[in-house]
Amino acid sequence: xxxxxxxxxxxxxxxxxxxxxxxxxxxxxxxxxxxxxxxxxxxxxxxxxxxxxxxxxxxxxxxxxxxxxxxxxxxxxxxxxxxxxxxxxxxxxxxxxxxxxxxxxxxxxxxxxxxxxxxxxxxxxxxxxxxxxxxxxxxxxxxxxxxxxxxxxxxxxxxxxxxxxxxxxxxxxxxxxxxxxxxxxxxxxxxxxxxxxxxxxxxxxxxxxxxxxxxxxxxxxxxxxxxxxxxxxxxxxxxxxxxxxxxxxxxxxxxxxxxxxxxxxxxxxxxxxxxxxxxxxxxxxxxxxxxxxxxxxxxxxxxxxxxxxxxxxxxxxxxxxxxxxxxxxxxxxxxxxxxxxxxxxxxxxxxxxxxxxxxxxxxxxxxxxxxxxxxxxxxxxxxxxxxxxxxxxxxxxxxxxxxxxxxxxxxxxxxxxxx
Numbered sequence: 565x566x567x568x569x570x571x572x573x574x575x576x577x578x579x580x581x582x583x584x585x586x587x588x589x590x591x592x593x594x595x596x597x598x599x600x601x602x603x604x605x606x607x608x609x610x611x612x613x614x615x616x617x618x619x620x621x622x623x624x625x626x627x628x629x630x631x632x633x634x635x636x637x638x639x640x641x642x643x644x645x646x647x648x649x650x651x652x653x654x655x656x657x658x659x660x661x662x663x664x665x666x667x668x669x670x671x672x673x674x675x676x677x678x679x680x681x682x683x684x685x686x687x688x689x690x691x692x693x694x695x696x697x698x699x700x701x702x703x704x705x706x707x708x709x710x711x712x713x714x715x716x717x718x719x720x721x722x723x724x725x726x727x728x729x730x731x732x733x734x735x736x737x738x739x740x741x742x743x744x745x746x747x748x749x750x751x752x753x754x755x756x757x758x759x760x761x762x763x764x765x766x767x768x769x770x771x772x773x774x775x776x777x778x779x780x781x782x783x784x785x786x787x788x789x790x791x792x793x794x795x796x797x798x799x800x801x802x803x804x805x806x807x808x809x810x811x812x813x814x815x816x817x818x819x820x821x822x823x824x825x826x827x828x829x830x831x832x833x834x835x836x837x838x839x840x841x842x843x844x845x846x847x848x849x850x851x852x853x854x855x856x857x858x859x860x861x862x863x864x865x866x867x868x869x870x871x872x873x874x875x876x877x878x879x880x881x882x883x884x885x886x887x888x889x890x891x892x893x894x895x896x897x898x899x900x901x902x903x904x905x906x907x908x909x910x911x912x913x914x915x916x917x918x919x920x921x922x923x924x925x926x927x928x929x930x931x932x933x934x935x936x937x938x939x940x941x942x943x944x945x946x947x948x949x950x951x952x953x954x955x956x957x958x959x960x961x962x963x964x965x966x967x968x969x970x971x972x973x974x975x976x977x978x979x980x981x982x983x
Contacts, residue, residue, distance in 0.1 A: 568628040570620055582616050583632050589614070590629060602626075710820045711866045718823075720769045723886050725964035726761050726818075728777045728811065729894075729921030730942035732833065734796050734803035735783035741956060743945040743980065746797055747806060753943050753979040754810050757961055758817045760977050765822060768965060773822045775815055776881060778921040778940060779831025779894035781807040782849045800849070808853045812860055819868040826861075826871055828854045830878040831894035831922060850878050886966040888916040888934075895920030895939070904937050916972070917964065924950065925957035926976040938962065938974050945980050 830848035941960030
């Protein structure tokens with residue numbers, strides 16, 4: 565027999581059957597948890613279901629169970645617990661988010677010490693578990709029937725690039741210079757963007773649309789040393805799922821009338837680690853979002869939507885379109901006055917367009933004969949950060965049109981008015 569002092573100061577004796585049941589439930593909760601920790605409130609509820617009403621979620625009770633496990637040799641050492649966390653790899657999460665994610669992490673960290681490897685695998689396992697829970701609780705997978713239609717025949721020679729940049733899902737803005745932003749506003753602005761893009765494409769007689777996601781799709785909550793965590797509407801896992809849902813709905817909506825190609829690169833707010841010096845290249849929320857979109861396209865057999873891989877660290881993508889070489893980056897690493905020229909030198913390619921996001925405003929600068937540096941706006945619009953830095957702009961996005969004559973037109977699409 566063992567006993568503990570409950571929250572009312574009473575000494576409670578428990579039976580051998582109680583102890584054995586408590587240990588069994590504790591181990592089950594540990595194995596179900598990414599951190600291998602026991603949720604003692606849940607433990608108390610499960611004990612009650614087993615017919616034991618003399619347990620509680622308190623330190624005294626926890627120490628009693630721990631002492632019993634120590635005496636009977638059924639408690640794991642700290643090293644053993646770390647091994648369990650690192651080695652279990654969360655099979656249910658791999659199924660939901662993809663084996664690719666864990667495989668990538670293991671390959672990237674082969675050269676690191678075992679202790680750090682276990683900590684990192686555990687951290688990303690926890691994130692993956694949270695994403696899985698968010699998918700189960702937040703995601704709505706209602707797909708319209710037109711998504712399953714056959715690909716459209718190519719009619720004209722004109723093509724279009726639709727840029728998605730700086731959506732910052734999870735961020736909130738409360739009436740800054742007349743602008744308010746949250747997830748509900750983001751949904752309305754994305755719907756408006758979809759409608760505007762469809763109209764432009766119809767007017768131009770376009771069949772093929774290239775969608776390029778240019779980063780900062782999620783807000784994260786750890787990007788700045790003075791953190792605006794109070795301005796985050798959702799935790800990171802929910803931001804990932806809701807950003808995926810908006811992007812998926814956008815490309816599915818386009819597929820009603822057009823053939824759609826999707827590519828996605830990451831931004832600084834998409835980094836899993838808020839400190840860029842500690843982040844491993846390619847570790848970003850866009851990796852998870854891209855994987856989910858790719859899985860959706862394959863499983864839904866949405867023949868009008870194609871997925872194209874970007875570079876291996878999700879930093880950039882480039883392609884040839886109707887006589888023009890175009891490159892897309894987020895823009896947080898761009899320095900100097902000759903951005904397009906520097907990319908041309910590095911890649912040994914003559915680019916006509918370098919498109920960037922990050923700065924939250926739209927601009928086009930001609931830097932040579934049919935050579936342009938373009939910045940895309942943000943879905944968020946004016947915020948406190950912009951007020952302090954004295955750079956304010958309406959919510960907007962941008963499209964690139966190349967018509968049948970080979971003429972290029974980079975357009976701004978205002979998304980703030982009438983919302």
